[in-house]
Amino acid sequence: MTDTCKKIGSVKQLEAVRTAAVEAAGSSAAETEKILICMGGGCIASGSECVKNALLESLDKHKLGDKVSVVETGCLGPCVRGPVVMVGADRAFYQNLKPDDAEKIVEQHVIGGKIVEELTWTDDSDNSASSPKIPVPLQDDIEFFKRQTKIVLRNCGLIDPGSITEYIARDGYRALGKVLDGMTSDDVLSEMNKSGLKGRGGGGFPTGRKWEFAIKSPDPVKYILCNADEGDPGAFMDRSVLEGDPHSVIEGMAIGGFTIGSSQGYVYVRAEYPLAVERLQKAIQDARAAGLLGENILGTGFSFDLEIRMGSGAFVCGEETALIASIEGERGEPRSRPPFPAVKGLWEKPTLLNNVETYANVPAILLNGGDWFASFGTENSKGTKVFALAGAINISGLVEVPVGTTFREIIYDIGGGILGGKKFKAAQIGGPSGGCIPEQYLDTPIDYESLNALGAIMGSGGLVVMDEDTCMVDVARFFLEFMQEESCGKCVPCRLGITRMLDIINGITQGHGQPGDIEELQQIGEGIQAAALCGLGQTAPNPVLSTIRHFRDEYEAHINDKHCPAHVCKDLVSYSIDAEKCTGCTLCAKKCPTDAITGVVKGPHAIVLDKCIACGMCLEVCRFDAVSVK
Amino acid sequence: MVEKNCKSSCKCCENESQETLLSRVDELINEYRGQKGALIPVLQQGQAIFGYLPEIVQKRISEGLGIPLHKVYGVVTFYSFFSQEPRGKYLIRVCMGTACYVRNGKKVLDELKEQLGVDVGETTDDLLFTLDVGRCFGACGLAPIIMVNDDVYQRLKPSEIGKILESYRKPQVEAEVAK
Ligand SMILES: Cc1cc2nc3c(=O)[nH]c(=O)nc-3n(C[C@H](O)[C@H](O)[C@H](O)COP(=O)(O)O)c2cc1C
Ligand code: SF4
Ligand code: SF4
Ligand code: FES
Numbered sequence: 001m002t003d004t005c006k007k008i009g010s011v012k013q014l015e016a017v018r019t020a021a022v023e024a025a026g027s028s029a030a031e032t033e034k035i036l037i038c039m040g041g042g043c044i045a046s047g048s049e050c051v052k053n054a055l056l057e058s059l060d061k062h063k064l065g066d067k068v069s070v071v072e073t074g075c076l077g078p079c080v081r082g083p084v085v086m087v088g089a090d091r092a093f094y095q096n097l098k099p100d101d102a103e104k105i106v107e108q109h110v111i112g113g114k115i116v117e118e119l120t121w122t123d124d125s126d127n128s129a130s131s132p133k134i135p136v137p138l139q140d141d142i143e144f145f146k147r148q149t150k151i152v153l154r155n156c157g158l159i160d161p162g163s164i165t166e167y168i169a170r171d172g173y174r175a176l177g178k179v180l181d182g183m184t185s186d187d188v189l190s191e192m193n194k195s196g197l198k199g200r201g202g203g204g205f206p207t208g209r210k211w212e213f214a215i216k217s218p219d220p221v222k223y224i225l226c227n228a229d230e231g232d233p234g235a236f237m238d239r240s241v242l243e244g245d246p247h248s249v250i251e252g253m254a255i256g257g258f259t260i261g262s263s264q265g266y267v268y269v270r271a272e273y274p275l276a277v278e279r280l281q282k283a284i285q286d287a288r289a290a291g292l293l294g295e296n297i298l299g300t301g302f303s304f305d306l307e308i309r310m311g312s313g314a315f316v317c318g319e320e321t322a323l324i325a326s327i328e329g330e331r332g333e334p335r336s337r338p339p340f341p342a343v344k345g346l347w348e349k350p351t352l353l354n355n356v357e358t359y360a361n362v363p364a365i366l367l368n369g370g371d372w373f374a375s376f377g378t379e380n381s382k383g384t385k386v387f388a389l390a391g392a393i394n395i396s397g398l399v400e401v402p403v404g405t406t407f408r409e410i411i412y413d414i415g416g417g418i419l420g421g422k423k424f425k426a427a428q429i430g431g432p433s434g435g436c437i438p439e440q441y442l443d444t445p446i447d448y449e450s451l452n453a454l455g456a457i458m459g460s461g462g463l464v465v466m467d468e469d470t471c472m473v474d475v476a477r478f479f480l481e482f483m484q485e486e487s488c489g490k491c492v493p494c495r496l497g498i499t500r501m502l503d504i505i506n507g508i509t510q511g512h513g514q515p516g517d518i519e520e521l522q523q524i525g526e527g528i529q530a531a532a533l534c535g536l537g538q539t540a541p542n543p544v545l546s547t548i549r550h551f552r553d554e555y556e557a558h559i560n561d562k563h564c565p566a567h568v569c570k571d572l573v574s575y576s577i578d579a580e581k582c583t584g585c586t587l588c589a590k591k592c593p594t595d596a597i598t599g600v601v602k603g604p605h606a607i608v609l610d611k612c613i614a615c616g617m618c619l620e621v622c623r624f625d626a627v628s629v630k
Numbered sequence: 631m632v633e634k635n636c637k638s639s640c641k642c643c644e645n646e647s648q649e650t651l652l653s654r655v656d657e658l659i660n661e662y663r664g665q666k667g668a669l670i671p672v673l674q675q676g677q678a679i680f681g682y683l684p685e686i687v688q689k690r691i692s693e694g695l696g697i698p699l700h701k702v703y704g705v706v707t708f709y710s711f712f713s714q715e716p717r718g719k720y721l722i723r724v725c726m727g728t729a730c731y732v733r734n735g736k737k738v739l740d741e742l743k744e745q746l747g748v749d750v751g752e753t754t755d756d757l758l759f760t761l762d763v764g765r766c767f768g769a770c771g772l773a774p775i776i777m778v779n780d781d782v783y784q785r786l787k788p789s790e791i792g793k794i795l796e797s798y799r800k801p802q803v804e805a806e807v808a809k
Contacts (some may be wrong), residue, residue: 042769045782079771234728236768271674271711272767274780309667310674312709315765329669329697331708347666388770390729396771428728464728464770478731482765488708591789593744615740621789 005164005290010299011177014168021169033068035110036086038157040075040243041236041275042397047098048083054102055085059110068110074244076157078144079397081121091139093121124394124416144395147414149376151384152360153400156244161279164286167247173292175363176251179258180300185215188259192362194370196382201227201318201355202433202460203535204448210352213342214260217350224257224265225327225346225353229311229318231270232431233482235462237386238356240398242269242276245360246283250293250306252359255366257304260352265304268323270311277308284308315432315486319534320353322488333488334534355460357386378404381447385461391428392419392467404445407437411465422467426551430459432479432486433539435546436472455546457539471568472551473558477505479543487536494537497528501544509569513559518548567629570614574630577618579604581626588618588627654679655687659694669697669705673712682713718753718760720798722746725775727766734788735774739763741788742776745795758799 008014037043037052052070059065076084081095087105092115094105101119108116115137122133123143136142150156159166167173179188193208214222226249230238242249253265269277284306287293295303309327316322317332324346326332345351361383365373374382381403387410390396394416401410407427411417418424426436429446435456437444444450448458466475484498501524504517525541532538548555557563564572577588577597584602589595596612599605605626607618619627655676662668672691677683683706692699706712724730724739739750746754746761753760769775772784776794783794 041767042771042784045769045772045775045784079769082772230768231765232728233726233766234770235766236770239768272764309671311711312670312674313711313765314709326670327667329667329705331704333708390770390773391732396729396773398771431728462728462770464732466732470732475728475732478728593741613740615788616737617741617788620787 003163003165004286005168007289007291008298009291011181014173014177014298017165018168018171018174021165025166025169033110034088035068035070035105036073036076036157037070038074038076038082038084039072040079040082040157040240040398041273042075042079043082043084044275046079046082050099051083051085051097051102054099055106058103058106062106062111064106064110071160072162073159074156074161075240075398077148077153077397077399078395080395081397086139092137093139093142094119095121144399144414144416147409148400149384149402150400151364151373151376152241152248152357152386153244153398154364155248156240156398159245161244161246162282164247164283164290164292167245171367172247172363173251175366176254176258176292177298179255179366180298180302185259185261188255188366189215191366191370192259195361195365195373196370196377197358197361197365197373198381198448199355200357200361200385200460202232202430202457204458207354207358210342210354211256211259213340214262214350214352217343219350221349222260222262223346223349223351224253224260224262225323225341225351226253226265226267226356226359227318227320227323227353228267228269228273228276228356229323230273230356230460231315231318231486232433232460232462234388234390234428234431234464235460236388237398237461239273239276240388241356241360241386242273242280246276246280247287248360248363249280249356250283250287252362253306254293254297254304255362256352256354256359258302260350262352263303263305265306266309266327266346267306268309268311268317268327271313277310280308314488315482316488316534316536319536322534323353324351331488333490334536336533357461376402378445378447380449385446385458387461387463389415389463389465391464392422392470393417393465394419404447406443406445408442410446410463411442415465418465418467420467422469424465425468425470426466426472426475428464428466428475428543429462430457430542431462432482433457433535433542434459434462435542436466436475436550438550455542455549457542469566469568471509471564471566472547472554473505473509473564474566474568476544476547477502477509480505480540483536483540487540491531491533491537493528493531494533494540497524497532498537498540500524501528501541505544508555508558509564510571511558511562511569513555513562515559517559518552518555521545522548573614574609575607575612575614575616575618576628576630577605577607577622578626578628579606581624583624583626585623587621587623591617591621593617651680652686652690655690656694659691663695668695669702670709673702673706677712682716684714684716716753716757718758720758720778721760721762723762723764723767723777725765725767725769725773725777726763727770727773729770730766730774733773737788738774738776738786738791741791745791759795 083097085094108114117135120135120137197207198204228238314332317326319334322332322334341351377383384400385403386400428436480502484502487494489495525545528541567573582604589597594611596608662672688702692702748761776783
């Protein structure tokens with residue numbers, strides 16, 4: 001269902017629309033005969049479109065087409081278990097579905113009222129592939145969901161992002177109505193300050209204070225920007241919010257617009273997110289049609305509108321001054337601050353810039369009060385944070401927890417531990433500006449202060465778990481290379497410093513490391529941190545410095561022993577075939593891209609080391625465990 | 631990897647002459663003329679029309695919007711999404727985000743280079759494939775990922791690459807035979 005909503009002329013009328021929508025949604029028929037199917041980006045990639053079609057077909061076949069609705073929702077969270085589907089009032093949770101499973105669900109569950117247990121969620125008891133899988137059919141019983149607290153993702157996965165009425169039914173635009181119905185700019189600010197919300201885009205600057213600066217810049221024309229550039233290459237929180245609940249961002253921005261006195265906003269979305277753009281575009285149109293954007297919103301005299309601008313593939317455009325330059329049609333190069341955007345931003349006008357997740361929190365804060373929001377989290381860091389769990393973790397996906405939750409709780413209790421029963425090595429948090437947290441700090445609460453003390457940052461919410469097969473020197477090299485490619489080149493310390501660091505680290509991973517390299521990396525890194533113009537340069541050395549701090553022994557193994565303990569750095573590993581185990585099946589020889597494997601059918605095979613490029617293909621394809629790597 | 635039966639392929643501009651394409655660029659320029667910050671949206675949509683941004687298109691945009699050519703060029707070269715070279719029918723983008731990297735994305739890339747015989751940023755001689763890398767497609771939970779135009783392939787193994795490429799080559803062969 002992707003309905004629209006007629007123009008709503010007053011706050012009172014909004015309330016009436018809401019009551020009607022709640023009643024419609026709450027009628028018993030609607031609850032029991034609803035199939036929610038995740039149409040988040042992850043599930044689409046896993047084939048949810050085809051599962052949806054199969055469900056519709058099967059419902060049609062049984063003449064249930066108009067009795068049972070299939071609701072397309074945003075990300076439900078456990079992307080790795082996709083395509084996922086929830087059925088009925090008690091929310092039976094189906095995972096890893098194939099089109100063929102649709103008929104079974106319709107016949108047995110929808111018609112017969114019996115949950116199809118073999119298709120439901122399973123808890124894998126000890127994380128290994130062979131471990132027994134215990135079915136947990138109902139969402140309410142699943143650990144992954146039970147331990148989360150959802151404020152930002154309050155609607156994500158529960159409503160159709162294309163339906164403004166479903167958003168309104170779940171208290172959507174109610175906060176905007178409340179604000180426009182008699183609150184002053186100071187009232188809103190006071191709630192924002194009380195909430196203690198800090199910017200979720202990485203910097204962690206108190207949102208209330210930022211709004212205050214923008215209020216205090218006198219100018220009849222001001223702009224509101226939303227940063228949806230999501231540049232951290234391991235993060236998909238903002239994407240999921242835009243795809244799953246676009247109206248929450250629109251509402252947050254409209255409240256911001258009212259508070260600082262702005263009537264025009266822009267959302268800057270990265271080009272890699274076409275689906276987010278499509279859904280946001282529809283949401284903006286629907287909000288306009290409903291009189292919740294545009295002239296004279298809800299008949300209160302307040303006018304505010306939004307436009308989308310798309311990025312063009314430059315990480316540095318996530319930095320606020322570069323983002324502004326990019327919207328202006330320039331090269332996205334940062335400029336020095338002050339003046340801050342709150343004083344002089346887009347087209348030289350006072351500009352408020354916040355992140356997607358920051359805005360999505362705003363309606364909840366205004367509706368429930370700043371004190372309510374501040375009751376979540378820790379002494380100094382309030383509310384919840386959304387994390388994108390990825391890497392060597394069992395249940396990768398999207399989770400939201402109170403700030404201050406420990407790494408262990410997120411990775412083990414919610415994420416189900418390490419994939420394939422391997423050993424945990426590090427959690428990378430904060431992306432290319434962040435750091436790697438080793439095992440001994442797994443019980444550290446994730447909040448701004450604790451992370452800074454460990455040489456990492458909260459960042460925007462990317463949390464990549466690494467196991468024993470990951471080389472920490474190679475990870476540091478990966479981030480440096482990323483930053484070198486993405487540096488805009490405007491200032492020398494960043495441009496030349498990062499390149500020099502990359503040269504050294506490349507040398508180390510290629511077996512040319514020398515004593516003194518580690519110290520030189522540290523010295524240059526600290527120099528860049530101090531001298532670079534923008535946040536990109538200032539934080540670029542963090543991954544290197546944090547891995548040196550916590551995994552120095554791996555650097556030393558590369559430099560002194562010319563050995564890569566994780567068998568990742570190609571120049572430092574060698575592949576071999578165990579003649580005893582080799583059955584002579586010839587598969588590896590067929591697959592080897594450089595014909596480096598010799599041997600005859602049914603005879604033992606061997607690798608010609610000169611020709612081997614250490615691609616690992618033979619290891620992947622051998623079914624007899626005969627290939628090993630050192 | 632997931633099998634999908636519906637492959638995307640853009641047919642919109644296959645048979646249009648350069649003149650028609652240029653006139654569509656002109657329409658685009660007219661639509662945006664006078665608006666603040668028009669350059670980047672026009673370049674983005676211009677590239678969607680033409681497939682890339684050859685000098686002739688950049689000149690048209692420069693004249694149409696009254697922006698000096700060197701500035702247009704400066705913007706085109708700054709952003710990695712803009713290409714001044716023609717691209718293959720299928721743009722293969724390998725995710726090199728953190729999650730994909732630690733889950734063997736690099737091996738997938740190496741295998742693609744090997745099988746296509748091109749390096750990153752290059753196009754195969756038959757203009758069928760362009761190989762590129764991306765920085766995170768936001769599906770990290772399913773790493774490693776590649777995208778072929780708009781089709782997403784997830785949790786890929788290097789050994790599966792051959793089959794995927796074949797599935798894009800085949801319709802091509804069938805089309806040739808049909809001709
Ligand atoms: C190199 C660089 C990249 C950044 N990328 C992003 C990004 O992708 N998304 C984001 O919200 N903030 C990003 N930021 C932070 C923004 O500059 C800005 O602080 C933030 O969007 C403000 O919103 P907030 O206060 O709500 O967090 C980046 C900063 C730097 C220095
Ligand atoms: S620190 Fe790097 S990215 Fe930032 S302005 Fe300087 S060169 Fe550009
Ligand atoms: S690692 Fe790769 S190149 Fe070396 S022998 Fe195995 S398949 Fe061949
Ligand atoms: S995309 Fe479906 S669970 Fe995340």
